[in-house]
Amino acid sequence: MTTATxxxxxxxxxxxxxxxxxxxxxxxxxxxxxxxxxxxxxxxQVYAFSVFNLPMTKLIGITESxxxxxxxxxxxxxxxxxxxxxxxxxxxxGTWLDRVGPRRAMFTAALCFGxxxxxxxxGVHLHxxxxxxxxxxxxxxxxxxxGYISPVKTLITWxxxxxxxxxxxxxxxxxxxxxxxxxxxxxxxxxFATPTDKGVAATxxxxxxxxxxxxxxxxxxVRVPPNGWMPEGYVPPAQxxxxxxxxxxxxxxxxxxxQFYLLWGVLCLNVTxxxxxxxxxxxxxxxxxxxxxxxxxxxxxxGLLSIFNMVGRFFWASTSDYIxxxxxxxxxxxxxxxxxxxxxxxxxxxxxxxxxxxxxxxLSMYGGxxxxxxxxxxxxxxxxxxxxxxxxxxxxWSAAGVFGPVLVNYIREYQLNHGVAKADAYSVTMYIMAGxxxxxxxxxxxxxxxxxxxxxxxxxxxxxxxx
Amino acid sequence: xxxxxxxxxxxxANKIKLVLAWTLVGVPLLWGIFNTLAKAALxxx
Numbered sequence: 013m014t015t016a017t018x019x020x021x022x023x024x025x026x027x028x029x030x031x032x033x034x035x036x037x038x039x040x041x042x043x044x045x046x047x048x049x050x051x052x053x054x055x056x057q058v059y060a061f062s063v064f065n066l067p068m069t070k071l072i073g074i075t076e077s078x079x080x081x082x083x084x085x086x087x088x089x090x091x092x093x094x095x096x097x098x099x100x101x102x103x104x105x106g107t108w109l110d111r112v113g114p115r116r117a118m119f120t121a122a123l124c125f126g127x128x129x130x131x132x133x134x135g136v137h138l139h140x141x142x143x144x145x146x147x148x149x150x151x152x153x154x155x156x157x158x159g160y161i162s163p164v165k166t167l168i169t170w171x172x173x174x175x176x177x178x179x180x181x182x183x184x185x186x187x188x189x190x191x192x193x194x195x196x197x198x199x200x201x202x203x204f205a206t207p208t209d210k211g212v213a214a215t216x217x218x219x220x221x222x223x224x225x226x227x228x229x230x231x232x233x234v235r236v237p238p239n240g241w242m243p244e245g246y247v248p249p250a251q252x253x254x255x256x257x258x259x260x261x262x263x264x265x266x267x268x269x270x271q272f273y274l275l276w277g278v279l280c281l282n283v284t285x286x287x288x289x290x291x292x293x294x295x296x297x298x299x300x301x302x303x304x305x306x307x308x309x310x311x312x313x314x315g316l317l318s319i320f321n322m323v324g325r326f327f328w329a330s331t332s333d334y335i336x337x338x339x340x341x342x343x344x345x346x347x348x349x350x351x352x353x354x355x356x357x358x359x360x361x362x363x364x365x366x367x368x369x370x371x372x373x374x375l376s377m378y379g380g381x382x383x384x385x386x387x388x389x390x391x392x393x394x395x396x397x398x399x400x401x402x403x404x405x406x407x408x409w410s411a412a413g414v415f416g417p418v419l420v421n422y423i424r425e426y427q428l429n430h431g432v433a434k435a436d437a438y439s440v441t442m443y444i445m446a447g448x449x450x451x452x453x454x455x456x457x458x459x460x461x462x463x464x465x466x467x468x469x470x471x472x473x474x475x476x477x478x479x
Numbered sequence: 480x481x482x483x484x485x486x487x488x489x490x491x492a493n494k495i496k497l498v499l500a501w502t503l504v505g506v507p508l509l510w511g512i513f514n515t516l517a518k519a520a521l522x523x524x
């Protein structure tokens with residue numbers, strides 16, 4: 013144990029130190045995925061935040077919006093702020109996380125995310141929107157970013173034989189979190205609502221406490237393996253694959269490689285296309301199949317897509333352990349081009365089944381893009397700084413979160429302004445998205461191993477481990 | 480789920496922890512999936 017660690021180990025928070033999280037003999041590595049899921053299932057709530065939007069426009073008027081009630085446009089900023097701060101926190105705290113270990117990071121994420129809800133509850137109670145921006149948007153967003161990347165490196169280290177499956181399990185939780193949060197939030201608001209109160213503040217307090225406790229359980233459960241640990245029976249391949257390195261690249265050095273920017277582009281384009289069509293899924297299904305898909309059925313369609321999004325995260329990341337990361341992304345982009353181009357045709361032949369099938373596979377690959385990227389980073393840059401590098405790469409997600417919906421909305425508006433029928437306005441959008449995926453295919457195809465000059469020397473690696 | 484560290488078998492306490500931990504995350508997730516599937520069923524009616 014180094015001096016620095018010894019200093020960290022003191023005080024009431026000593027149990028959070030990396031030194032206290034090293035697994036003892038008899039520990040099962042299969043306890044780490046549920047620890048990660050405890051965090052990801054909670055922070056996945058962010059995708060269900062929209063269930064609060066409508067009630068929050070009637071906090072004063074209760075049955076109808078009063079003049080002093082908040083507008084939907086003002087409330088939309090809460091989600092946007094949270095996503096922006098997710099990206100910023102992931103980018104800027106990766107190196108710190110690498111140093112302090114997963115438990116302290118999960119603990120901090122729990123305080124930020126749970127605390128964000130509590131501050132937001134106060135904001136609702138006092139009807140001060142800035143408190144919600146600060147609470148859920150800024151503080152909660154930081155919790156999202158920290159929580160998202162905190163278990164990734166730990167899982168990769170525990171599962172050197174199946175890193176894709178391990179990170180896929182955790183990131184699947186992020187996809188599944190909204191499925192729990194959405195009905196739970198509705199139930200809680202119904203429970204707390206009175207004739208003079210929408211029940212939003214009490215729901216925020218309850219959710220904040222539930223998420224705080226659940227994420228803390230994850231922090232308590234998580235363990236890091238002892239140095240040099242390997243799963244029983246696992247022998248690292250004598251002849252590593254071309255795109256799987258056994259060396260390590262420092263996080264700052266990774267930013268000087270073309271591979272980082274290729275992967276940034278790969279993630280950004282995959283997410284841009286996915287978010288773009290996801291944001292239009294409900295309206296698109298109803299306008300392409302008028303009379304066949306009703307508003308209620310469209311809501312069911314979006315629900316179905318969220319399941320494929322979640323399952324895809326586990327399926328594709330696990331598959332990548334067998335077929336390789338680059339090949340997995342090749343499938344995402346090649347199959348994506350075909351499916352995006354097929355969607356307008358399903359409208360022309362009036363086939364709801366084919367339309368739903370195309371969308372389901374597209375959304376599974378959208379989720380798969382998120383869950384396969386940590387293992388791809390591990391293959392290219394090694395395990396030492398994979399958490400920090402992953403954090404910086406997630407800025408691609410933030411960029412795509414803005415770029416995707418804006419692109420889709422502007423294209424659609426342009427089409428409608430030029431007299432294109434509503435149902436046909438989606439065709440151009442889908443073809444442009446297919447074009448983006450083709451660019452992604454090229455970027456992924458250009459992927460090569462990182463040049464040796466970027467690798468850490470043995471001395472540098474030893475020094476970084478000691479620090 | 481019979482993985483080992485340092486070539487030692489998983490302890491009994493950890494086996495119980497395993498069941499509890501997977502139940503803790505599995506039950507809410509299954510509840511969420513069930514709710515979503517119930518909503519998605521409207522698409523096929």
